[in-house]
Amino acid sequence: MNISQTPDELYLLNTISRWRNLLNKDYSYEEAHSLHARDYISFLNPIFLSAFKNLSSINNFNFVQSRDGVIDLVKFFTKNPIPHGLLTKILINHRYRHIVPTAWINNIQFYEETFNTEGRSSKIKNFIYSSPFISTDIDISEIEKIRAESNIESLYICGDCSSLNLRFFHERISKIESIFNIKSSYIDAEQLQSFTLPNSILFEDKSSSLFYSKSYATWRLATNGIRPYNYSDSESGQIQETPNSFIKLITLDSLPKSNDKLYEWIRASAQKLSLDDLFADLENSNNFYMPVKPQIISLAQSIVENENLFYL
Numbered sequence: 001m002n003i004s005q006t007p008d009e010l011y012l013l014n015t016i017s018r019w020r021n022l023l024n025k026d027y028s029y030e031e032a033h034s035l036h037a038r039d040y041i042s043f044l045n046p047i048f049l050s051a052f053k054n055l056s057s058i059n060n061f062n063f064v065q066s067r068d069g070v071i072d073l074v075k076f077f078t079k080n081p082i083p084h085g086l087l088t089k090i091l092i093n094h095r096y097r098h099i100v101p102t103a104w105i106n107n108i109q110f111y112e113e114t115f116n117t118e119g120r121s122s123k124i125k126n127f128i129y130s131s132p133f134i135s136t137d138i139d140i141s142e143i144e145k146i147r148a149e150s151n152i153e154s155l156y157i158c159g160d161c162s163s164l165n166l167r168f169f170h171e172r173i174s175k176i177e178s179i180f181n182i183k184s185s186y187i188d189a190e191q192l193q194s195f196t197l198p199n200s201i202l203f204e205d206k207s208s209s210l211f212y213s214k215s216y217a218t219w220r221l222a223t224n225g226i227r228p229y230n231y232s233d234s235e236s237g238q239i240q241e242t243p244n245s246f247i248k249l250i251t252l253d254s255l256p257k258s259n260d261k262l263y264e265w266i267r268a269s270a271q272k273l274s275l276d277d278l279f280a281d282l283e284n285s286n287n288f289y290m291p292v293k294p295q296i297i298s299l300a301q302s303i304v305e306n307e308n309l310f311y312l
Contacts, residue, residue: 001063001089001109001249003239005043009061013041035159035189036132036208037067038216044091044241046214049076058088063109065091067214073099078266083107093213094250099262102255111247114234115227124150126200128187128226129176130217131159132208138172139205143179146203146229154197155180158187158217192220202228 040046044065050072052058068076073096082103092100094110127146146152157173177184187195202221218228223242231245238246 003044003063005045006062009045010041012060013039013045013047035192035217036130036212036215038189040216040219042219042241044239044247046219048072049090055080055084055086058086058090061088063089063091065214066093067212069209069211069213070096070099071210074262074266077101077104078263081263091247095209096213097252097255098259100255100259101263102257102260105252105255110250110252112250113228113231113241114238114246114248115222115231116234116244116246117227120227121199123199124201125152126154126156126197127152127180128156128158128200128202128221129173129184130202130204130208130215131157131172132205132211138175139203139207140175140179142206142229143176143203146201147180150201152180152182155182155184156187156195156197156200157184158192158221159215192217194224195221195226196224197226200226202226204228204230 037048042065045061045063046065046067048067049058049064050068058064066073073092077100081101083106086107088107089109090107091109091111094112097110100108124146127143127150129143155177157176173184202218204215204218208215219242222228222231222245225244227244232248234246235248238248240246
C-alpha cells in the first residue's frame with residue numbers, strides 16, 4: 001500500500017472543524033470524549049469516520065486512518081454495508097478485524113501499532129493511566145500484573161475528567177491508587193505537550209476500544225517517547241507514525257463469514273427497536289447505573305473480547 005499524503009489532504013485535516021459532520025447536534029463528540037477526540041495532524045490522515053457525511057466525501061482522501069472505536073465503526077458499517085463507489089483505503093487497527101463486513105475487504109488496510117524500544121530501559125518506574133470518557137471497566141488484572149513485574153514509583157492520570165464524568169473519574173482513580181498504594185498526579189492537556197518522563201508506560205483500559213481506537217492523548221505521549229502498554233516492539237521496514245511509534249501493515253486475503261452475523265443481528269434487532277435506541281444501549285453497556293438490555297451487554301463484551309459470540 002502506498003502511503004503518501006497530498007497537500008489537499010493535509011489542508012482538509014487542518015480545516016476539519018469547518019466540515020465535520022456531528023451525528024448529534026445537541027451533543028458534541030469532542031465534549032463527550034474530551035482529550036481523546038481532539039484533532040491532530042499526521043501523514044496517516046487520522047480521522048473519525050463519523051466526520052464524513054457520506055461515502056463520496058471520503059473519496060477526498062486516497063487513504064484515511066480510522067480513529068473510531070467499536071461503537072462508531074459498527075454504526076458506520078451498519079449505515080454502509082457495501083462500499084458503493086468508494087476508492088479510499090481505510091486503515092483500521094487489526095483489533096477490529098472481527099467487525100468489518102466481508103464486502104469491505106478490498107477497502108480496508110489493517111495494521112498493528114508498534115514502538116521503538118531501542119536504547120530504552122526496560123525498567124518501568126512511572127505508570128500513566130489514560131482515563132476514558134465513560135464509566136468503563138478497569139483492567140485490574142493487567143494493572144496488577146504491571147505492578148508485580150515493575151517497581152512503580154509514580155502514578156499519573158491523563159484523559160477525561162470532565163463534569164460529564166467526574167464522579168466515575170474519581171471512583172476509577174481511587175481503585176488504581178489502591179492497587180499501587182500511591183497517590184496520583186493529573187496531567188492536564190497543557191502539561192501533556194511536554195511530558196517526557198523516562199521509564200514510563202501508558203495504560204489504556206481494553207474497554208476504551210468501544211469508543212475510540214486512536215486517542216489524542218495516546219498519540220501525544222507516544223510522540224513524546226512514552227510507550228503505550230499495548231504497542232508491540234517495532235521492527236525494520238515498518239511505517240513511522242511518530243518519532244517513536246510505527247504501524248505494521250497486516251494483509252488479510254479474506255474475512256470470516258461470521259463477521260456478517262453481527263450485522264444480521266443488528267438488522268433483526270432494528271425491526272424491534274430503532275437503531276438509535278440500539279446504539280444508545282450499546283454506548284451505555286458498561287455503565288452500571290443505566291438500565292441496559294442483557295443482549296446489548298453481551299454484544300459489547302463480545303466485541304471487546306474480540307469474539308462474535310453474542311448471536312449464538
